[in-house]
Amino acid sequence: MRKQFLFLTVAAVVSAQGFAADWDAAYTKAKTALGKLSQNDRLAIVSGIGWGKGPCAGNTGAATSIGFRSLCLQDGPLGVRGASSVTAFPPGVQAASTWDRALMRDRGKGIGQQSKALGVNVILGPVAGPLGKIPNGGRNWEGFGSDPYLCGVAMEQTVGGIQEGGAQACAKHYIGNEQEKERDTVNSVIDDRTLHELYLWPFAEAVRANVASIMCSYNKVGVKNSQVSQGRLDDMVTRILASWYLTKQDSGYPATAINQNTNNGGPNVQGNGATNAKLVAHAITTRAKKSGTTITTSTSDSTSAGASAAQNAEIAIVFITADSGEGYITVETNAGDRNNLEAWHSGADLVKAVAAINKNTIVVIHSVGPIILESFVDLGNVKAIVWAGLPGQESGNALVEILWGDASPSGKLPYTIAKQQRDYGTNLQSGTDSFSEGLFIDYRYLDKNNIAPRFEFGFGLCPATGNIVPGGISSLFDIVATVTMTLSNSGAVSGAEVAQLYLGFPSSAPSTPVRQLRGFQKTLVAGGASTTVKFELRRKDLSYWDASGKRWVLPAGNFKVEVGASSKDLRLSGSIVVT
Incomplete structure (x- = not known):
């Protein structure tokens, strides 16, 4: 059984394309x-x-x-x-x-x-x-x-x-x-x-x-x-x-009202763990008072202090983090790039210490990217992991809405969370990076090498069921095929889901990833209701780049079409035939 894995996002409506210019x-x-x-x-x-x-x-x-x-x-x-x-x-x-x-x-x-x-x-x-x-x-x-x-x-x-x-x-x-x-x-x-x-x-x-x-x-x-x-x-x-x-900046554009040379505020939540902690603590404390909940806190990285605070609590929430720097900015010995994919400040040890003493432990992760979860993800007392990411100034309010059940999480991973760092197949390079992995990065590399991730690219819950209906063929950005499906919400509460479409290329194409994302639609569905979701595929989406001919080529053959909740959780399959 997969651990609950939640994201802090909400749904909006369909948007326009680009900038009219x-x-x-x-x-x-x-x-x-x-x-x-x-x-x-x-x-x-x-x-x-x-x-x-x-x-x-x-x-x-x-x-x-x-x-x-x-x-x-x-x-x-x-x-x-x-x-x-x-x-x-x-x-x-x-x-x-x-x-x-x-x-x-x-x-x-x-x-x-x-x-x-x-x-x-x-x-x-x-x-x-x-x-x-x-x-x-x-x-x-x-x-x-x-x-x-x-x-x-x-x-x-x-x-x-x-x-x-x-x-x-x-x-x-x-x-x-x-x-x-x-x-x-x-x-x-x-x-x-x-x-x-x-x-x-x-x-x-x-x-x-x-x-x-x-x-x-x-x-x-x-x-x-x-x-x-x-x-x-x-x-x-x-x-x-x-x-x-x-952009019509030649007429009535406001005078510049910032000062790069002074430290007078501006966005700094991502790079300031203390600021983020205050936002989260304030939001949780405020909501707890309204609901009559008693909060006991431990604000250090000490495993013993964390376990002590969690010992008599009905629910323990453990916050762990990972940050990074820039080329000229070293953050806690991380010179730009992260030294590894571990949670900072021995975060995994803190989770294990709390989970050893509290049967309802929730882990909240604020991180710039994937971290390795293997040392605690399967612990029986870790009931859920909330991948909060980097939510900005509304970090605390967003988290409270999820923890108290006011909003249904509907985010999806934009990268893979692997079981170990070497499962990604790429590393920092010195002097020259030959990009020898080619097209095979992230989930494409794991698929090629049959490596099971902990949480795959695009991971999330999806109640989708339905049919795939291919369309017909035509220039590079023209719509050449249409795929439709029915998305159903089997629950009682309205929720947003992201239906994802992946293509597998025919054998006539040169070496290509097993599947590649080529469409997604986020849709809000009322409890017990269903709706139709449509994906429009452009000629480019079905093409590969011919390096010798310097052109995009639409290969002939059978394209495998898969639709589901993530790059691994694929509920529907079909095909598009190009002759």
């Missing part, structure tokens, strides 16, 4: 403006004024001749950094855990609106790289999980939301930035097929969503130094101005 009009204005600029103006627009020399993480020069003020480019992954009275949003990996297009878009729009209100022209996100091929990668939490399809959907929706909010989105880090170790010098050598099917995929979705800009990564990808011609300079200026006009 008129690039032709924007480029017409940009080209007209280019003719009014001096050479110094052009150089100013494409140049930063220097790290720490302006109010933002990055500032360009200005061009007063066309009313182009210095652009403010600002972090970060949780919202606008360096500003007071702003929201600390959940980071990308938590948004991905919702598997909810509308929530992804709403989060993006909130970030975009607050960015604009503070005069931030370019918010430095969303993140498509790292994709997360290395489970202990230090900045995986900024992105949207280890699957390119899921990440691509999240990029599309987040870009749309940010730019609807008025700011320019900046997709990053392009490309092959999968670790913090030696991030300035490591050489990422990626074969062309893997590049297109994994790492370029979410960036391509961001471009289709009309993202305003893309940030390059620090690492090497076979780049050669060269001089910049006048034509290249003018093209750079035109592109920057076009994005400025596209």
Whole structure:
């Protein structure tokens, strides 16, 4: 019997696609403006004024001749950094855990609106790289999980939301930035097929969503130094101005109201365990008082203190964590990337000590990514694990709603939780990373090697039953097949479920993962009710990248279609035949 495994997310409604944009009009204005600029103006627009020399993480020069003020480019992954009275949003990996297009878009729009209100022209996100091929990668939490399809959907929706909010989105880090170790010098050598099917995929979705800009990564990808011609300079200026006009920042955009050089607040929940603990403690204490519940706490990592506090309690809730740093930030000896996949501060020992003395132990995990659970996950007294992830400033309130049963958890894992770190098949590299694993990362690697995970990619509960109905075939982003199913809620309480569609490619395709995510729909279903769920598959979703021909190829043969609650819990199967 599988341990209860809960997530802190709620459902929203179906969302739009990308950002509605008129690039032709924007480029017409940009080209007209280019003719009014001096050479110094052009150089100013494409140049930063220097790290720490302006109010933002990055500032360009200005061009007063066309009313182009210095652009403010600002972090970060949780919202606008360096500003007071702003929201600390959940980071990308938590948004991905919702598997909810509308929530992804709403989060993006909130970030975009607050960015604009503070005069931030370019918010430095969303993140498509790292994709997360290395489970202990230090900045995986900024992105949207280890699957390119899921990440691509999240990029599309987040870009749309940010730019609807008025700011320019900046997709990053392009490309092959999968670790913090030696991030300035490591050489990422990626074969062309893997590049297109994994790492370029979410960036391509961001471009289709009309993202305003893309940030390059620090690492090497076979780049050669060269001089910049006048034509290249003018093209750079035109592109920057076009994005400025596209998002209508040339008219009435607010003045910048942040200060990068002072510590005056801003989103800092992810990187501050003490802040998160206070949020959670306050929410639980407040709710306990309302319900007449007595709370006994132990606020240290001491196993004996934890066991003592839990000894006479009806229910014990144990909080464990794992954090990470960045290339230039070491957190508790973790230099950017995590040293391993263990819970920090001997968290597993704390769980075991409490579970040895309390028969109703609930484990709550706040973590930047997967951790190894094997030492306690099967203990009889551990009744449930709540994977809280990185919920942002509403961490405590969200957790209370789950613990007290006010909301039904409906999140899904955006990565695999393996039984041991080596089950992922990837590690941090020095000097050169050859990406020798190719297409086989995360669940794709485990499937290929018949390795059973502890909790698989996309894991969650799903009452789905139904039929698969294939459609017909046609260009790269055209819908070529439709799959429908019936999703039923056998319980008495309304709940949201994520139905996931995976494709297995025909034998005519070159070596390909056993199954790959190619669709998902999060749907709210009333208790005892059923609803129809439809997946629309694009030609690209059924294609592989032909490296020699430099093109996407739709292989002939029988595609296996599987639909279910996760990459392992597949309830329905069918096929699509391409001739």
